[in-house]
Amino acid sequence: MPEMPEVETVRRSLIPLIKGKTIKNVTLWYPNIVASDQSEFVHDLVNKKVIGIDRYAKYLLIRLSDNLTIVSHLRMEGKYHLVDVDTPKDKHDHVQFEFTDHTALRYNDVRKFGRMQLILTGSEKTATAIGRLGVEPNSADFTDQYFISKLKTKKKNIKNTLLDQTIVAGLGNIYVDEVLWQAKIHPLSVSRAIPADKVKELRKNINHTIKWATELHGTTVHTYLDANGNYGGFQDKLKVYGHSGEECPRCNTILEKIKVNGRGTTFCPHCQVIYK
Incomplete structure (x- = not known):
């Protein structure tokens, strides 16, 4: 998507x-x-x-x-x-x-x-x-305090919370897997249980990744093309999405893939801490 x-x-x-x-x-x-x-x-x-x-x-x-x-x-x-x-x-x-x-x-x-x-x-x-959408990454409204306070109201896991668009809008399956790996947060972590310092780190990762991916004209892993018929370039930068069964770039543990609310989710079982 x-x-x-x-x-x-x-x-x-x-x-x-x-x-x-x-x-x-x-x-x-x-x-x-x-x-x-x-x-x-x-x-x-x-x-x-x-x-x-x-x-x-x-x-x-x-x-x-x-x-x-x-x-x-x-x-x-x-x-x-x-x-x-x-x-x-x-x-x-x-x-x-x-x-x-x-x-x-x-x-x-x-x-x-x-x-x-x-x-x-x-x-x-x-x-x-x-x-019904939340704020955009890299917007003035997407502050640390906003993100911390919004996540504190969510009982569901962080993967679903980031995908539902009501807190921060614009992320899909690819970028959610990437930013959770970057922040070392397990996708099944309860959103409101994630410590404030990790939420701040996650916000920073979201902003950086969305900006970087935009600079590289997006990610093509299936059929995405821009209006000129060109592919994106960020697929070459993906660390976990599409890499299940391979070694984690950070710790060499084999990356695992699970289903979270029907969505394929790749993560590192060693690096990414689960908060409950």
């Missing part, structure tokens, strides 16, 4: 491709991608100009003229690519935004899990699931 660094990379790669273009027509080959009213989505986007692209956590916010925003969540395998409008449709292309310059932005999604929603600009936190 594209996580915050991947979505930010998609945002940056999309801006020079579509900013300033005017939508001529919208085609929904698989209408269920659109979570808001589908007929309004098609009708209301005609003649709208792309004025910018923002992001919150894993959500893309495509800003349009007339105070409209397309909120796009890529979910597991969603991706965008710009083509000439006459380019044959790929079988996994599900939405097309045709522009007046004879190009088209296509949304491709093998699993069809991604979703789009058309809203009034500024209503992101009231009209979409963004309102």
Whole structure:
């Protein structure tokens, strides 16, 4: 699943491709991608100009003229690519935004899990699931005290807490495994039992890893590509994710993989302390 660094990379790669273009027509080959009213989505986007692209956590916010925003969540395998409008449709292309310059932005999604929603600009936190998200890594609101106080309210394990997006948003399975290994915290540790000094260390690791992964254009371990069709570069930096059965880079203990709430989770049974 594209996580915050991947979505930010998609945002940056999309801006020079579509900013300033005017939508001529919208085609929904698989209408269920659109979570808001589908007929309004098609009708209301005609003649709208792309004025910018923002992001919150894993959500893309495509800003349009007339105070409209397309909120796009890529979910597991969603991706965008710009083509000439006459380019044959790929079988996994599900939405097309045709522009007046004879190009088209296509949304491709093998699993069809991604979703789009058309809203009034500024209503992101009231009209979409963004309102339920926590703060972003590297934001002014993601402080030590905030993180410590929020974790103290959570009885569930730290892996699930970081994945549920309600305290800190933007992390997925890959980066959670990495930052927990970096902080030497076992993924099954009870969130509220983790000592304050370890929470501070974890926050520092989250900020550093998300920033570093973004600088390297994200992580490609399955199908992730940016809007130009390029792979990420952070997969070469992963220490535990995808390395179960190998030696821990820190202590040489064999890394183990377990399921945590259905998610594959790789960790070091020696380095990572479990707090209960």
